[in-house]
Amino acid sequence: MISASWLRDNNRLTAGRILAMLCAAILLAFTAQGAYAAPPQASVQAPAAQPVGEATPAPQASDSAAADHVAADTGEAAEAGSYVPMGPDMIKGQPTSYEESPLASMHFQKQYSDDGEFALWMHDAILLPVIVVISLFVLFLLLFVVAKYRRRENRAPSRTTHNTLIEVIWTLVPVLVLVVIAVPSISLLARQYKSPPKDAITIKATGYQWYWGYTYPDQGGFEVISYMLNTPGEPKVNPTTRMNGTEPWDGPTHLEVDNRMVVPVGVPLRIQTTGADVIHSFAVPSLWFKLDAVPGRINERLLTIKEPGIYYGQCSELCGAKHGYMPIAIEAVPMARWRQWVLTKGGSFQTEEPAGGAAQGEAGEFEDTQTRNPPSGTGVEPPANNEDKPLENQPIASPAV
Secondary structure: OHHHHHHHHHHOOHHHHHHHHHHHHHHHHHHHHHHHHHOOOHHHHOOOOHHHHOOOOOOOOOOOOHHHHHHHHOOOOOOOOOOOOHHHEEEEOOOOOOOOOOOHHOOOOOOOOHHHHHHHHHHHHHHHHHHHHHHHHHHHHHHHHHHHOOOOOOOOOOOOOOOOHHHHHHHHHHHHHHHHHHHHHHHHHHHHHHHOOOOOEEEEEEEEOOEEEEHHHHHOOOOEEEEEEOOOOOOOOOOOEEEOOOOOOOOOOOOOEEEOEEEEOOOOEEEEEEEOOEEEEEEEEEHHHHEEEOOOEEEEEOOOOOEEEEEHHHHOOOOOHHHHOOOEEEEEEEEEHHHHHHHHOOOOOOOOOOOOOOOHHHHOOOOOOOHOOOOOOOOOOEEEEEEHHHHOOOOOOOOOO
C-alpha cells in the first residue's frame, strides 16, 4: 500500500525528473538525425562503382566518346556538336548527409536564387533569433518557478490576480514580435507571386505516375521524359532505364535521372506545372521553388537561377506507390550551351529571323498592307530596311489622277 510519506518523497524529486526528461528528449532528437539521414553523396564520390556481376564500363572515356554516346541516345545531332551533361563536380543543390555535417543536415540548403537568399536571410536573421529568445525565456520562467516554489521550500505563492503593467507588457510584446515577423514575410510572399516577364523562357513540367516530363513550347514544343536511374544492388524501379554510375556524369543515387531538365542560367524562366493523373508537386529546395502540379490546371511561377550547376529536388506531394522515386534534376548552363542542347533534342528557335526580316511575316504579325506595300504611282516608298514606321508619321499620298 502506498503511504503518504512515499508520495511526499517522490514529489520532492519532480523537478529533477522534469530536467532529466527534458535533457533526454533533446539528446534523443539530435541522435535520431544519424539514423534517418542518408548519405546521398556516396555515389558521387565513386560514380563508376559497379555491383558484383555487372559489366564494368571503360575506366577512362574521352570527351568525344561521351559526346558520341549522348548523340546515340538522343538519335539527334546538333549543328554545333553533341551535348555532354555536367558532371558531379557541378552539383550545388542536394541534401547533406548527417555524417558529412550534422548541422548542415538539419538546416536549409544553400540558396541559388534571389527569393531563396531572401528567405534564408529571413530565417537566419529574424525567425531563428526570435524563436531562440522566446524559448530560452519560457524555459527560464519554468525552471525558476519549479525551483522557487518546490514543496521543500514550503513557500506561499502570491495571491495577486491583476497587474496592469504586466498585462500591458505581455500584450504589446507579442504584437511587436508578430509585426517584426510579418513585414519580411509579406515581402517574401509578394516576391514569390511576381509574374514572369513577357520574354521569359517557358518550360512546362508535367507530373506522371511516376516520372516527370519537361516541355519547351517556345523551342518547338518537344518534351523530355525524365526517369530516376536504378540503384545498383537494389530492385529495379524503372526497368527501361540504366543503372546509376554507368556514365561519368551520374550524380547521387535516388536523385539522378536519365534526362535532366536543362535550362539557361541568369535569365527569367516561366515554370508551368500540371499533372497528368494525380496531384504532384515540383519542388527544388536549393532554388526555393515549390509548385503543385494539379490535373486540369496550369500553375505558373517565375524562376531565375543565379549560378550554373546541377540542382536536385523531388516530388513533394504523395502521389502513389512510387512517390519516393520521382526525383527532379535541373541542369543550369550558359545560354550558348543551352541552345546547343535544344538543337540536340530537335528543338528550334523562332526568334532567329532570316535575312530580309521574313520571320515577322511567318510569325503571323498583323500589318497594314496598305502601309507596307502602297499602290504603285502614289509616291509613297516602303520604309527603309523593312522597318515599319508609325502610321501617324507616314505621309498620306493622294492617288494619281
